[in-house]
Amino acid sequence: MKGFVSIIFTIFLSLFFIATVFFVQADELDDINKQLDELNKSLSSSKVATALNEQELAKLNSQLDAIKSQVVQIETDIKKKELDIRAGDNKLKEQKKLLDQRIASLYKNRGKQQDALLQLLVTDNLSIFLKQFTYQQTLLDSDRRSIVRVVFLVKDLEERKLALEEEKERLIPIKEAVAKQSDFLYGEVASAKEYEGHLQQQIVQLSAKQQEILSQRLASLNLPQSLGAGPLICTDDRNRNPGFGNAIAFFTFGIPHRIGMSQYGANGRANAGQSHEDILRAYFNNISFENRNARIKVQGFGEMDLEEYMLGIYEMPNSFHIEALKSQAVAARSYALAYTNNGANEICTTQSCQVYKGGNKGGTWEQAVKETAGKVMVADGQPITAWYASTAGGYTFTNDVVWGGSQRSWTKNLQDGAGPYNGFQDVISNAYDRDSPCMYAAQGWRDEYDKSAWLKSEEVADIVNTLLLVKKDSSTAENLYQTDKPNPAGKETWSAEKVRSELGSSAITTVNDISVSADFGSGRTSTVTINGISFGGSEFKDRFNLRAPANLQIVGPLFNVERR
Numbered sequence: 001m002k003g004f005v006s007i008i009f010t011i012f013l014s015l016f017f018i019a020t021v022f023f024v025q026a027d028e029l030d031d032i033n034k035q036l037d038e039l040n041k042s043l044s045s046s047k048v049a050t051a052l053n054e055q056e057l058a059k060l061n062s063q064l065d066a067i068k069s070q071v072v073q074i075e076t077d078i079k080k081k082e083l084d085i086r087a088g089d090n091k092l093k094e095q096k097k098l099l100d101q102r103i104a105s106l107y108k109n110r111g112k113q114q115d116a117l118l119q120l121l122v123t124d125n126l127s128i129f130l131k132q133f134t135y136q137q138t139l140l141d142s143d144r145r146s147i148v149r150v151v152f153l154v155k156d157l158e159e160r161k162l163a164l165e166e167e168k169e170r171l172i173p174i175k176e177a178v179a180k181q182s183d184f185l186y187g188e189v190a191s192a193k194e195y196e197g198h199l200q201q202q203i204v205q206l207s208a209k210q211q212e213i214l215s216q217r218l219a220s221l222n223l224p225q226s227l228g229a230g231p232l233i234c235t236d237d238r239n240r241n242p243g244f245g246n247a248i249a250f251f252t253f254g255i256p257h258r259i260g261m262s263q264y265g266a267n268g269r270a271n272a273g274q275s276h277e278d279i280l281r282a283y284f285n286n287i288s289f290e291n292r293n294a295r296i297k298v299q300g301f302g303e304m305d306l307e308e309y310m311l312g313i314y315e316m317p318n319s320f321h322i323e324a325l326k327s328q329a330v331a332a333r334s335y336a337l338a339y340t341n342n343g344a345n346e347i348c349t350t351q352s353c354q355v356y357k358g359g360n361k362g363g364t365w366e367q368a369v370k371e372t373a374g375k376v377m378v379a380d381g382q383p384i385t386a387w388y389a390s391t392a393g394g395y396t397f398t399n400d401v402v403w404g405g406s407q408r409s410w411t412k413n414l415q416d417g418a419g420p421y422n423g424f425q426d427v428i429s430n431a432y433d434r435d436s437p438c439m440y441a442a443q444g445w446r447d448e449y450d451k452s453a454w455l456k457s458e459e460v461a462d463i464v465n466t467l468l469l470v471k472k473d474s475s476t477a478e479n480l481y482q483t484d485k486p487n488p489a490g491k492e493t494w495s496a497e498k499v500r501s502e503l504g505s506s507a508i509t510t511v512n513d514i515s516v517s518a519d520f521g522s523g524r525t526s527t528v529t530i531n532g533i534s535f536g537g538s539e540f541k542d543r544f545n546l547r548a549p550a551n552l553q554i555v556g557p558l559f560n561v562e563r564r
Contacts (some may be wrong), residue, residue: 228315228355234438242449254393262392268432270321292376294343318363325368337383395430395523444552
């Protein structure tokens, strides 16, 4: 038990220490990463300790239950003994009454014994006398035995009463100790779980802040959210020569935001023979199809009938398969109704909502709109916010994972491929959106090096060194932003040489070995290993996005490394 209490005290002492470092400044993303790392480690340790404590609690509760059962049995025995003693008291009263009679008889018999010789002298029948005398002796012996029994009964009752009182006295502290120990154990585990909940809330809050900062920096790339924003500008840097050897680039699968329908994925599914309903059911959970209509207000265009509005949406090229266009029409119609609350509110005309240019786009888009007229996706009786994006990169995610907040029941985490994913090449080959130029691309560029995203070995080494340094000393975070732009915290940005100097012997100067591993079930890079040093995929991505030069970014959860 002392060991259990010691574990609880150690856990809370360490968690209290960690809880004192939660002050976050707006631009301290690395500090946020450090805190998140510490919080997650603390939460993990607490959960492990709590699990052990719960196992200990279960074991102790089992022992306590056994003790409680013994206590109940003792109490039952005490009640039985009390009944037995009460019955013994009654029996003793009867025996005492009988004894009184026997004693009186004894005294009478003693008088008779004194006359026995006289009777013997005067009797005419010796045989009769002997029988009477023998009878009297028998009665006397019986009286003596009765007296002895009563004496022993009294003695037994007194001893049992004393033992009963001792049992009662001993039982009181045992019951109190059992109740106290049980309450203590439950209280300790409940407190640990409450603290874990507090830690989890802190993680959610810091993660939201981290996501806000990263989103602001990602916005500088101006990546299109959907095909309505215009032609995709992703390029395959594997075909570009930066002019230096031992070049390294990080390629991301897809571009934001990977929620709901992948537009290129819908086209891939249509080309594979899927109908628009099949496509929509693949990308959205828990939906049914219904016919709806309304008049909606469109920013800058006034109020119009929903079907008129649909004709002017520019979200998918007419060159796409008709079933893909139909799936887009149903998704866009559903989104418009959900966004405007069935026409009560106004919808914007950019990709912040969905791209609307007015008039009639015509062609196969007009055909798709008319052939699905009024058709929307519904969940819980209401049209769904049917998000879509150009390229999911082989996976889609639920809205809460990408944006935070509560999960919408119609979003899903999907392996969006025609075949299994056992490696990066499988994703590239089997994903339904494999024909998108943004399916697998290194995002960002520099004016030099053939406008590519290739990095020199020493540049990647510098990114790794900043990650090592901020993990070693989180107070250096504000000095470790990219060196070719002003420091966002208004502090000195440390050069690669300064970072190496601060790290000392643990710094690396060049990348000899680099590899990336991923969880292909969920679609996330799990580990980046450089020169034998391993980092979590998410922490490496965040540090890369802060230190990499120009506007080079890793823009999604699944990324790989390429070398040339």
